Amino acid sequence: MNKLIALLISLLFTNLIYGQGFVKMDTINNPTALQDFFSGLDFQTIHVDFNGDGLRDFICQPRYKTELIDPHKEIWINSDFKKAKSVEKYWMDYDYFWFVNIDSDPEPEILSATGYSDGIDYCFIDQNLATGKDSILFYFDPVILNANKKYWGYPWDITDLRIKLDNGLVKIKCSLDHTITRDGEITRPDWQKQFPVICFSGQSTQPNINIGQINGFEWLSISEILDKVILTNKK
Numbered sequence: 460m461n462k463l464i465a466l467l468i469s470l471l472f473t474n475l476i477y478g479q480g481f482v483k484m485d486t487i488n489n490p491t492a493l494q495d496f497f498s499g500l501d502f503q504t505i506h507v508d509f510n511g512d513g514l515r516d517f518i519c520q521p522r523y524k525t526e527l528i529d530p531h532k533e534i535w536i537n538s539d540f541k542k543a544k545s546v547e548k549y550w551m552d553y554d555y556f557w558f559v560n561i562d563s564d565p566e567p568e569i570l571s572a573t574g575y576s577d578g579i580d581y582c583f584i585d586q587n588l589a590t591g592k593d594s595i596l597f598y599f600d601p602v603i604l605n606a607n608k609k610y611w612g613y614p615w616d617i618t619d620l621r622i623k624l625d626n627g628l629v630k631i632k633c634s635l636d637h638t639i640t641r642d643g644e645i646t647r648p649d650w651q652k653q654f655p656v657i658c659f660s661g662q663s664t665q666p667n668i669n670i671g672q673i674n675g676f677e678w679l680s681i682s683e684i685l686d687k688v689i690l691t692n693k694k
């Protein structure tokens with residue numbers, strides 16, 4: 460009987476977390492149990508389920524930002540207060556991230572938007588929580604669809620990813636047929652053929668910015684997008 464209940468619960472979780480847009484994420488008061496990780500330094504805590512087990516975990520970020528470009532460490536701590544990983548980061552003008560679940564395993568992927576006023580990199584990152592090593596899946600151009608209009612998907616304007624479940628497969632609304640060109644200081648990986656447009660919900664704060672022509676949208680799975688945008692010799 461217990462096994463049956465466990466199975467039902469795991470099925471319920473699978474349904475809940477499979478094919479998920481932005482995972483709920485809040486900044487909370489620092490739990491006292493986390494103080495030891497920071498040995499007296501000032502930090503803030505983000506409460507989010509980053510490993511997909513249905514329980515919210517903790518991401519602790521230092522708050523002692525200086526003018527120095529020194530790297531700093533985020534500490535990711537599981538819901539049971541065990542350290543999952545440290546992430547070394549550099550201070551940037553923009554450092555946004557969300558968790559989404561766009562493949563077929565319960566571990567969420569990271570949607571990252573980082574950079575400076577002269578260019579922001581948007582990409583999906585696959586987590587490997589067993590090794591603590593993340594890998595970039597692909598870079599993209601973010602576009603907000605709102606009332607049949609298209610806007611640039613600035614990280615402060617997007618509210619969710621446009622996805623749907625199609626025969627149990629997560630499909631992302633996207634476009635590979637567009638004339639968007641990016642100027643500015645962004646990462647242009649030599650292992651990627653093109654930047655797909657990835658669609659978001661949201662409300663544009665800069666509606667007059669021309670984003671370029673998008674000739675059509677389609678719903679593709681993450682592996683279908685990878686097949687189309689990644690060169691086969693990606694290391």
Ligand SMILES: [Ca+2]
Pocket residue numbers: 507508509510511512513514515516538
């Ligand atoms: Ca969790």
Ligand SMILES: [Ca+2]
Pocket residue numbers: 560561562563564565566567568
């Ligand atoms: Ca996943």
